[in-house]
Amino acid sequence: MVTKTEETxxxxxxxxxxxxxxxxxxxxxxxxxxxxxxSDKALKHGLSILNNPKLRSTLGPDEWTLYEQVAVAAMxxxxxxxxxxxxxxxxxxFPESKRVGRLEAMLLEAKGSWELAEKAYTSLLEDSPxxxxxxxxxxxxxxAQGNISGAIEWLNKYLxxxxxxxxxxxxxxxxxxxxxxxxxxxxxxxxxxxxxxxxPLYHLAYADVLYTIGGLENLQTAKKYYASTIDLTxxxxxxxxxxxxxxxxxxxxxxxxxxxxxxxGSQVQSLAAKVLEKEYKQKAPNKLPQLTTALKSLTLAS
Amino acid sequence: xGLGFIxxxxxxxxxxxxxxxxxxxxxxxxxxxxxxxxxxxxxxVELFIGxxxxxxxxxxxxxxxxxxxxxxxENRIVSLPDNLDFMIFNHRRKVFPLEMDMKLRQ
Numbered sequence: 001m002v003t004k005t006e007e008t009x010x011x012x013x014x015x016x017x018x019x020x021x022x023x024x025x026x027x028x029x030x031x032x033x034x035x036x037x038x039s040d041k042a043l044k045h046g047l048s049i050l051n052n053p054k055l056r057s058t059l060g061p062d063e064w065t066l067y068e069q070v071a072v073a074a075m076x077x078x079x080x081x082x083x084x085x086x087x088x089x090x091x092x093x094f095p096e097s098k099r100v101g102r103l104e105a106m107l108l109e110a111k112g113s114w115e116l117a118e119k120a121y122t123s124l125l126e127d128s129p130x131x132x133x134x135x136x137x138x139x140x141x142x143x144a145q146g147n148i149s150g151a152i153e154w155l156n157k158y159l160x161x162x163x164x165x166x167x168x169x170x171x172x173x174x175x176x177x178x179x180x181x182x183x184x185x186x187x188x189x190x191x192x193x194x195x196x197x198x199x200p201l202y203h204l205a206y207a208d209v210l211y212t213i214g215g216l217e218n219l220q221t222a223k224k225y226y227a228s229t230i231d232l233t234x235x236x237x238x239x240x241x242x243x244x245x246x247x248x249x250x251x252x253x254x255x256x257x258x259x260x261x262x263x264x265g266s267q268v269q270s271l272a273a274k275v276l277e278k279e280y281k282q283k284a285p286n287k288l289p290q291l292t293t294a295l296k297s298l299t300l301a302s
Numbered sequence: 303x304g305l306g307f308i309x310x311x312x313x314x315x316x317x318x319x320x321x322x323x324x325x326x327x328x329x330x331x332x333x334x335x336x337x338x339x340x341x342x343x344x345x346x347v348e349l350f351i352g353x354x355x356x357x358x359x360x361x362x363x364x365x366x367x368x369x370x371x372x373x374x375x376e377n378r379i380v381s382l383p384d385n386l387d388f389m390i391f392n393h394r395r396k397v398f399p400l401e402m403d404m405k406l407r408q
């Protein structure tokens with residue numbers, strides 16, 4: 001999870017590293033800690049450390065972590081020769097390691113030799129059938145080949161064993177959303193909210209899915225979840241603010257005529273609209289007229 | 303750090319001194335055979351000063367307070383980690399390779 005403070009810290013560090021201000025190792029450590037995918041930068045700065053024997057020797061045992069990070073980054077950037085060299089160095093150091101075995105299989109994946117990679121993963125799983133990372137790689141491989149239904153099948157099998165893995169639940173939810181299977185996606189997000197109730201982004205994603213499904217009941221629930229996102233973020237999530245406004249106007253259209261309990265809702269959306277206007281005035285004054293017309297079209301302008 | 307520690311130490315000393323004064327005062331009362339109704343005013347003041355110093359030291363010495371608000375900058379989650387375990391490699395980088403000449407030198 002990336003918090004606001006960490007995001008600022010990361011951006012500062014990235015700026016500093018890109019302008020040659022040093023701190024490459026700290027930057028790479030932060031990338032690993034926050035699990036971010038900035039492969040081009042990881043590759044560039046990681047290689048500059050690895051190619052400098054003096055810098056490399058100051059890292060101590062962390063050197064090998066860096067080799068792994070650079071290898072994966074190189075695969076992501078299709079610099080397969082670099083990835084191969086890194087993997088070779090790791091294999092030389094750890095001849096028996098499963099983790100390096102996984103890296104080698106990933107290299108096969110990056111090359112596009114799916115059958116060989118599949119074989120490698122199968123043999124690794126025979127040795128340690130409960131290795132979560134390898135199970136996940138198989139899902140990713142199915143997805144990479146365009147076999148989405150296969151990926152879903154693998155992922156469901158995986159989640160039957162490792163139910164507490166929220167990353168996998170999120171992946172499943174995202175796959176379902178990409179296939180427009182919103183009911184199933186909603187179930188996954190419910191699971192995520194249950195396991196980590198304080199993460200506002202899950203509430204937001206759940207509300208998005210419910211709003212997309214539509215229908216009065218779903219819209220009302222979606223509005224509640226947008227409201228809880230606003231609650232958890234202190235009103236600093238613009239998407240949730242817009243969500244509340246859209247939900248309110250959609251509900252109003254659905255219940256037109258049979259008016260009941262409308263007054264309660266109107267307060268939430270007018271407050272959200274006010275906050276939106278304030279934010280736009282502060283951060284993007286030239287877009288303010290656009291916002292006001294948009295809100296007016298939702299009959300929400302204050 | 304040093305200032306907090308010294309003031310905490312001082313506060314504890316002041317408290318001990320107040321306790322010692324009270325004991326002495328009671329011994330004096332025993333000699334004059336009067337009832338003990340409460341410590342004298344200067345000891346109460348000393349006790350209060352010691353307490354304030356101790357509280358201040360206890361609040362500053364262990365470090366900064368962390369925010370417990372979910373919407374504070376330290377706790378507000380703005381983005382989820384990229385799901386690196388499910389990373390796939392056939393994306394547009396294949397068609398647009400990085401314009402960098404890089405090699406791992408051993």
